[in-house]
Amino acid sequence: MSFIKTTEQDSNYNHLEKMTISELLQNINNEDKTVPYAVEKALPQIEALVQQIVDKLKIGGRLFYMGAGTSGRLGIVDASECPPTFGVSHELVVGIIAGGDSAIREAVEFAEDSKVQGWQDLLDYAISPKDVVVGIAASGTTPYVISALEKCNENGIITGCIVCNKNSPLSQTAQFPIEVVVGPEFVTGSSRMKAGTAQKLTLNMITTSTMIQLGHIKGNKMVDMQLSNNKLVDRGAKMIMNEIQVSKEVALELLNTHKSVRNAIKNYTDGGKQ
Known part of the structure; x- marks a missing residue:
C-alpha cells in the first residue's frame, strides 16, 4: 500500500x-x-x-x-x-x-x-x-x-x-x-x-x-493518588467523607494515619478505626 x-x-x-x-x-x-x-x-x-x-x-x-x-x-x-x-x-x-x-x-x-x-x-x-x-x-x-x-x-x-x-x-x-x-x-x-x-x-x-x-480506580475516584499537595489532600478527604460518611476532621485523621485514600477507607471499614 x-x-x-x-x-x-x-x-x-x-x-x-x-x-x-x-x-x-x-x-x-x-x-x-x-x-x-x-x-x-x-x-x-x-x-x-x-x-x-x-x-x-x-x-x-x-x-x-x-x-x-x-x-x-x-x-x-x-x-x-x-x-x-x-x-x-x-x-x-x-x-x-x-x-x-x-x-x-x-x-x-x-x-x-x-x-x-x-x-x-x-x-x-x-x-x-x-x-x-x-x-x-x-x-x-x-x-x-x-x-x-x-x-x-x-x-x-x-x-x-x-x-x-x-x-x-x-x-x-x-x-x-x-x-x-x-x-x-x-x-x-x-x-x-x-x-x-x-x-x-x-x-x-x-x-x-x-x-x-489494574485496579487503581474505585468507582470513579483516584483512590491511589499521591497526596502531594493541599489540593489533593482535600480531594482525598472528600472521597473518604463521601465513601464512609465521616466528618472532614475524621477523614483527615484517617488520611494522616494511612497515607492513602484506599488504605484509609479499607482500615475504617475493616474496623481499624471507629
Whole structure:
C-alpha cells in the first residue's frame, strides 16, 4: 500500500498572516474539532494495544513510550503523570525522548535520525519480553523510533505505535499500530497541533484504561493518588467523607494515619478505626 504523509500536506487554509486574531482562532478551533473523530476511528486499534499492555503489566512488565520532539515530550508527560494520579511506581510507565532529558526543553539536532541510540536507550532500562514499547511519531518515519521497535521485535518484546499517517514505516513495524489520521495541519507541517492533540488524547486513553483495569480506580475516584499537595489532600478527604460518611476532621485523621485514600477507607471499614 502506498504511503502518503498527510501530516506534511498543505494546510486547508492560506494567507494566514492576513487573518484577524478572531479568524485565526476560529479556524484553528474548526480544525481541532476534527481530532476526536479521527481518534474514534482508531478505537479498535487502541483497544488491541491496551489489552497487550494490561496483560504484560499484570505479570510485572513495564510500559515504555519512545519518541522525538513533540511526540517524545507527550510520552514523557503521560508517563510522569501516572505515579501521582494512580499511585504507581515511577518505573512502571517510562517516557524516553531522542536526545535524552535535555531534549525535553530544547531540540537536540539530528537525535531523531539515529538508528542505534533508541535500542541502546531501552537497554539502559534492562528491557525484557515482559515489557511493552510504544513508539510515538506523528510522521511515522522517525529512524530513532523505528529502529528501536525493530530490535524489540527481534527480541520478543511487544511493540505498538501512535502515528498520524496511514501505512507509515513505523505502523508497519509495530505489532499493534494505532493510526490516527488527522490530515493537514492549520500551519503546514506543524504536527504539534492536531497530530499532537491526537497523540495526547490517545495516550490519555491508554494509561487511564490500563490503570483502571489494574485496579487503581474505585468507582470513579483516584483512590491511589499521591497526596502531594493541599489540593489533593482535600480531594482525598472528600472521597473518604463521601465513601464512609465521616466528618472532614475524621477523614483527615484517617488520611494522616494511612497515607492513602484506599488504605484509609479499607482500615475504617475493616474496623481499624471507629
